[in-house]
Structures are given as C-alpha cells and as structure tokens.
Amino acid sequence: xxxxxxxxxxxxxxxxxxxxxxxxxxxxxxxxxxxxxxxxxxxxxxxxxxxxxxxxxxxxxxxxxxxxxxxxxxxxxxxxxxxxxxxxxxxxxxxxxxxxxxxxxxxxxxxxxxxxxxxxxxxxxxxxxxxxxxxxxxxxxxxxxxxxxxxxxxxxxxxxxxxxxxxxxxxxxxxxxxxxxxxxxxxxxxxxxxxxxxxxxxxxxxxxxxxxxxxxxxxxxxx
Amino acid sequence: xxxxxxxxxxxxxxxxxxxxxxxxxxxxxxxxxxxxxxxxxxxxxxxxxxxxxxxxxxxxxxxxxxxxxxxxxxxxxxxxxxxxxxxxxxxxxxxxxxxxxxxxxxxxxxxxxxxxxxxxxxxxxxxxxxxxxxxxxxxxxxxxxxxxxxxxxxxxxxxxxxxxxxxxxxxxxxxxxxxxxxxxxxxxxxxxxxxxxxxxxxxxxxxxxxxxxxxxxxxxxxxxxxxxxxx
Amino acid sequence: xxxxxxxxxxxxxxxxxxxxxxxxxxxxxxxxxxxxxxxxxxxxxxxxxxxxxxxxxxxxxxxxxxxxxxxxxxxxxxxxxxxxxxxxxxxxxxxxxxxxxxxxxxxxxxxxxxxxxxxxxxxxxxxxxxxxxxxxxxxxxxxxxxxxxxxxxxxxxxxxxxxxxxxxxxxxxxxxxxxxxxxxxxxxxxxxxxxxxxxxx
Numbered sequence: 001x002x003x004x005x006x007x008x009x010x011x012x013x014x015x016x017x018x019x020x021x022x023x024x025x026x027x028x029x030x031x032x033x034x035x036x037x038x039x040x041x042x043x044x045x046x047x048x049x050x051x052x053x054x055x056x057x058x059x060x061x062x063x064x065x066x067x068x069x070x071x072x073x074x075x076x077x078x079x080x081x082x083x084x085x086x087x088x089x090x091x092x093x094x095x096x097x098x099x100x101x102x103x104x105x106x107x108x109x110x111x112x113x114x115x116x117x118x119x120x121x122x123x124x125x126x127x128x129x130x131x132x133x134x135x136x137x138x139x140x141x142x143x144x145x146x147x148x149x150x151x152x153x154x155x156x157x158x159x160x161x162x163x164x165x166x167x168x169x170x171x172x173x174x175x176x177x178x179x180x181x182x183x184x185x186x187x188x189x190x191x192x193x194x195x196x197x198x199x200x201x202x203x204x205x206x207x208x209x210x211x212x213x214x215x216x217x218x219x220x221x222x223x
Numbered sequence: 224x225x226x227x228x229x230x231x232x233x234x235x236x237x238x239x240x241x242x243x244x245x246x247x248x249x250x251x252x253x254x255x256x257x258x259x260x261x262x263x264x265x266x267x268x269x270x271x272x273x274x275x276x277x278x279x280x281x282x283x284x285x286x287x288x289x290x291x292x293x294x295x296x297x298x299x300x301x302x303x304x305x306x307x308x309x310x311x312x313x314x315x316x317x318x319x320x321x322x323x324x325x326x327x328x329x330x331x332x333x334x335x336x337x338x339x340x341x342x343x344x345x346x347x348x349x350x351x352x353x354x355x356x357x358x359x360x361x362x363x364x365x366x367x368x369x370x371x372x373x374x375x376x377x378x379x380x381x382x383x384x385x386x387x388x389x390x391x392x393x394x395x396x397x398x399x400x401x402x403x404x405x406x407x408x409x410x411x412x413x414x415x416x417x418x419x420x421x422x423x424x425x426x427x428x429x430x431x432x433x434x435x436x437x438x439x440x441x442x443x444x445x446x447x448x449x450x451x452x453x454x
Numbered sequence: 455x456x457x458x459x460x461x462x463x464x465x466x467x468x469x470x471x472x473x474x475x476x477x478x479x480x481x482x483x484x485x486x487x488x489x490x491x492x493x494x495x496x497x498x499x500x501x502x503x504x505x506x507x508x509x510x511x512x513x514x515x516x517x518x519x520x521x522x523x524x525x526x527x528x529x530x531x532x533x534x535x536x537x538x539x540x541x542x543x544x545x546x547x548x549x550x551x552x553x554x555x556x557x558x559x560x561x562x563x564x565x566x567x568x569x570x571x572x573x574x575x576x577x578x579x580x581x582x583x584x585x586x587x588x589x590x591x592x593x594x595x596x597x598x599x600x601x602x603x604x605x606x607x608x609x610x611x612x613x614x615x616x617x618x619x620x621x622x623x624x625x626x627x628x629x630x631x632x633x634x635x636x637x638x639x640x641x642x643x644x645x646x647x648x649x650x651x652x653x654x655x
Binding site for chain 3: 002005006009016017020021080082084086088090221
Binding site: 150154157158159160161164167168171172174203207211214215218219221222 | 301349353356357360363364367368369370372373376377380381383384387
C-alpha cells in the first residue's frame with residue numbers, strides 16, 4: 001500500500017515538474033512545426049509529392065524533435081541527488097526508471113499527439129492515414145520514451161560528446177520507423193504490423209528498466 | 224584448462240606459444256585458399272563476379288562472430304567483473320568493424336553488375352549497415368567517458384542492448400522477402416552450393432578467421448601491456 | 455547499533471581507507487573529522503551502499519546492511535553535502551514529497567511550526583531556486599525532523615549555516631540523542647556538543 005502511495009507521489013511530482021517546464025515542451029513542438037516548414041520549402045510545394053512522402057517526414061521530424069530534450073531526462077535529478085533520495089525512500093532504481101518512462105510518455109510525448117493532426121493538414125494527408133499515424137504514434141512514442149531513457153542514462157557522465165545520445169536513440173528507433181510508416185502500405189496486413197509494434201514496445205519496456213538502472217547505478221558510483 | 228580465455232597472464236603465455244605456428248598455418252591457408260579460389264569454376268550466370276563471394280561470405284560471418292564473442296564477454300564481464308572481458312571488447316571492436324566494412328564493400332561491388340545498383344534498401348543490407356553503426360558507436364564510446372570503469376561497463380551494456388540486431392541479421396532473409404539470397408550453407412547436411420565452390424569458401428573462411436585471430440591476439444596483448452603501464 | 459567491520463575502499467587503485475572499524479552505540483553522536491579530500495564523504499557513501507566496499511561488512515541492528523538494504527534505508531536519513539531539493543518546485547512541494555517518501559506522520563500544523571522555527575514560513579509557496587544557500591540548507595535539514603528516522607547520517611551539515619542555526623542544529627542533535635537516536639556526521643569543524651565521539655580520519 002505504501003509503495004502505491006509512493007508511486008503516486010512520484011507521478012505527482014513529475015506532473016508538477018512538467019508544468020513548471022512547459023515552455024520547454026512548447027519549444028520542442030515549435031521546432032517540430034518549423035522543421036516541417038523548412039522541409040516543405042526545400043522540396044517545393046507540390047501537393048502530390050507532399051502527400052506521398054508526408055507520413056515519413058512527419059515521423060522522422062517527430063523523432064528528431066523528441067531527441068532535443070533528451071539530456072533533461074535524468075540530468076537534474078541525478079545532479080542534485082534526488083535519485084538517491086527516492087531510492088532511499090524504498091523504490092528500486094528499476095521502478096524509478098519505469099515510472100520515469102511512464103511519466104515521460106504521458107507528459108512529454110502525449111502533448112505531441114495534439115500537434116499531429118495539425119501537421120498532417122500541411123501535407124494534406126488522407127484521413128485514414130492520419131488515424132494510422134496517431135495510432136502508431138501512441139505505441140511508437142512509448143518505445144521512444146524507453147529509448148530516451150536508455151540513452152539519457154547512458155550519457156549521464158558524458159560531458160563532451162552530446163551527439164552520441166541522439167545517435168543511440170536514432171539507431172534503435174529504426175524498427176519503429178520501418179513498421180510505423182509501413183502501416184500505410186496497402187499490401188500489408190495492418191494488424192500484424194501493429195502486433196509487431198506492440199511486441200517491440202514490450203521488448204523495450206523489458207530491457208530499458210534493467211539497462212537504465214544499471215547505467216544510473218554506474219553513474220552514481222563514479223559521480 | 225580454458226583459463227586463458229579469462230586470465231590476461233595466461234592468455235599472454237598461451238598467445239606466445241601459439242603465435243609463430245599460427246602465422247605459418249595462416250599463411251599456408253591463405254595461399255591454399257587463394258589458389259582454390261583461382262581454380263574454382265565460374266558461375267554459368269554470374270561469370271567471374273561469383274568470386275567476390277569468397278571474400279563477402281567469410282567477412283560477413285566474421286562480422287557476426289566478432290559481435291557474438293563481444294556479447295558473450297560482456298555478459299561474463301558484467302556478471303563476474305573480469306577485467307579481461309573489457310580488454311577483449313576494446314580490442315576486437317575495430318576488427319569487427321573492418322570485417323563489416325569489407326562485407327558491405329564487397330557486397331555492393333557484387334551488387335553493381337548483378338542487381339544493377341550499389342545499394343538496395345533491403346532487410347539484410349540495412350541490418351548489416353546498422354551493425355556497422357553499432358560497431359562505430361562502440362569505438363566512439365571508448366573515447367567518450369573520463370572514468371575507465373564507466374567506459375567499460377557502458378560499452379558492455381550497450382553491446383548487450385545492440386545484440387538484438389544479431390538475430391535480425393541472421394533471419395532477415397527468412398522473415399522478409401528480400402533481394403538478398405537466403406543462406407546457402409545453413410543446412411550442413413545438404414548445402415545448396417556445389418562442392419567445387421564449397422571447398423574454397425570453407426578454406427577462405429578458415430583463413431579469414433585466422434587472420435582475424437592474429438590481429439586480435441596482437442591487439443589484446445597491446446591492450447594488456449597498456450593497462451599494466453597505466454595501473 | 456551500527457557496526458562497521460574491517461571496511462576498506464579504493465578508487466582507481468588509490469586506497470581511500472583500509473581496515474576501518476567503527477561502532478556506533480545507541481544514544482550517541484559521532485563526528486568524523488578530517489581534512490578536505492580525506493574521504494569522509496566516500497565513507498558515508500560506502501556505509502549507505504551507494505559505493506561498494508571492497509572488503510568488510512556493515513551491520514545495522516545485527517543484520518548485514520547489504521542484504522537488508524531497504525530495511526536499513528527505512529531507518530536512515532541521509533543529508534548530502536549538496537542540496538537535494540528540487541529547484542523548480544516550491545518549498546511546500548518539496549516538503550510534501552519528502553514526507554510522502556518517508557511515510558512521515560507529521561501533521562500540517564506541526565510542519566508550519568517547524569518552518570517557523572527555521573524562519574522559512576514566508577517562503578512556503580516560493581520556488582526553492584529563489585532561496586539563499588543558507589535557507590536551502592535549513593530546508594534540507596528539515597528532512598531530519600520530517601522523516602522521523604532513527605539513524606541520521608549527515609555530510610558537512612554546518613556548511614552555509616549562521617550561528618543561530620548551528621545552535622538550533624546542535625540542540626536538535628541532542629534532542630534526537632535523548633530519543634534513542636544515533637547520529638553520524640562529517641565535518642572539519644569542532645562543534646560544541648557534549649559527549650561527542652570524534653573519529654579522526
């Protein structure tokens with residue numbers, strides 16, 4: 001019972017932190033829209049072309065903008081020692097990582113969901129593609145949260161090479177992109193792709209608490 | 224008996240014993256292998272380009288094998304805290320990267336006359352390219368962190384996460400409809416390759432592994448020496 | 455209560471401490487006194503199992519700490535030398551978070567009273583990033599009373615504090631000692647506490 005109370009407390013704290021940092025999120029969304037504009041300007045405003053490649057562009061730009069705030073994932077809590085305090089409060093590092101992933105999913109990725117229909121207007125995407133996009137984004141963003149957790153915890157002590165964190169996220173998100181964009185291919189069975197995506201999400205939900213906790217313990221030991 | 228696989232000092236002794244015979248055997252195997260490749264028949268469709276296979280297939284195998292070895296050593300290193308595992312990880316990652324590059328280069332050289340293009344976005348090729356990226360990240364990570372312990376363990380955990388890619392590479396030709404042909408020698412009982420081509424291929428594979436082994440031994444010994452001087 | 459047996463720790467082959475034995479009895483205040491960089495903080499972190507010792511064991515109430523780590527944490531308050539409060543949350547939010555984490559039974563009125571004694575009540579809804587470093591330190595030290603744990607471990611508690619706050623802190627130590635508490639802290643100063651046990655490091 002006390003554990004559930006502590007978990008709720010943790011989520012409440014995350015939500016408060018999210019509201020105090022909400023400008024960061026809006027900047028990310030602004031970055032997303034601005035990069036769409038840049039993309040369209042560089043391609044030229046050909047409606048047919050934009051409609052065919054719109055989905056891929058939206059997905060890759062979503063991915064890029066979600067790597068922007070990557071370093072913030074654990075950095076503050078790690079530097080001021082809150083991670084240790086929470087751990088001493090009786091929550092294992094694996095559970096902390098899991099809760100962090102969940103709160104990142106709800107508080108950072110879900111607001112992006114609102115920007116997807118607007119973004120798809122710019123590309124004049126058909127309605128069923130937008131549905132598919134939103135559906136795959138809900139699953140895919142959970143995977144992205146896991147990847148962000150892995151890469152952010154890996155680079156806690158990395159003071160110089162900032163790019164490597166983004167590289168790791170991009171590397172492991174390749175399957176997400178393949179299956180999410182492939183969902184609009186008419187030859188492919190949609191259900192099987194969604195099952196595959198859910199499978200990948202479950203794999204990463206299993207891997208990331210373990211590996212992130214290992215990275216965090218390693219970083220705490222060598223702080 | 225297999226202590227030399229975990230203990231640096233025993234590895235050094237073992238390497239000193241086998242190194243000279245190894246060089247002799249390796250040079251013999253390479254000469255024999257190249258002769259066999261030279262004498263092997265031309266393919267009735269592919270002509271001379273089939274001989275690229277004798278470089279392509281061994282290097283692909285070794286790229287995967289190197290990663291598999293690194294994965295096993297990472298597990299051992301994280302579980303039992305053996306420093307030798309981290310030495311191995313650092314020493315053989317560039318070897319694996321070179322084999323992967325060799326595999327990709329020879330593959331695209333074969334692809335240009337056969338498929339008409341240097342590069343196809345198919346599952347096998349893409350997953351091997353990802354393997355190369357993983358190798359490169361591992362090499363970069365070696366120069367990223369200040370503390371040695373952090374560096375070694377981060378690399379080990381990263382290798383474990385990246386090992387998801389191995390089964391994807393292995394089974395990509397079966398899971399997806401790819402341009403890349405499926406494995407020819409996977410079923411050992413009845414390989415779908417003629418015996419006259421199988422012989423040089425196997426000999427070349429042995430030769431490649433031996434060359435890789437020699438470079439690995441040299442690199443591991445250098446790494447052990449470097450650590451002894453630092454510590 | 456807390457028994458440290460034959461503990462040694464080294465970092466990058468530099469021995470920080472070796473074969474250390476220490477025992478804290480009930481109702482005692484122990485100071486670890488030493489120069490800067492002598493490994494005081496490291497010792498506390500080893501005791502709290504944040505760092506892993508190479509040899510030696512630590513016992514709390516006769517049980518090995520490593521094997522019962524959460525039981526040990528459940529009776530310990532650890533104040534670090536840097537501030538663990540979240541800068542972007544208000545004072546009250548931080549307090550509520552700590553209170554929930556340690557399942558403390560203090561009522562809101564008691565907390566307001568506490569804030570008053572530390573002269574912090576006017577900052578209740580201010581974000582902690584606008585507080586001065588001395589005030590933040592006082593807020594940190596509030597955790598001692600909030601969490602109501604038996605063992606207090608403090609790292610350099612006197613940093614940033616003015617004379618009055620140091621007096622209050624010393625009084626708190628003595629009160630806690632009377633209530634069967636065990637206190638272990640590091641400092642390079644010589645505080646005015648009766649029956650202080652000093653370990654030179």
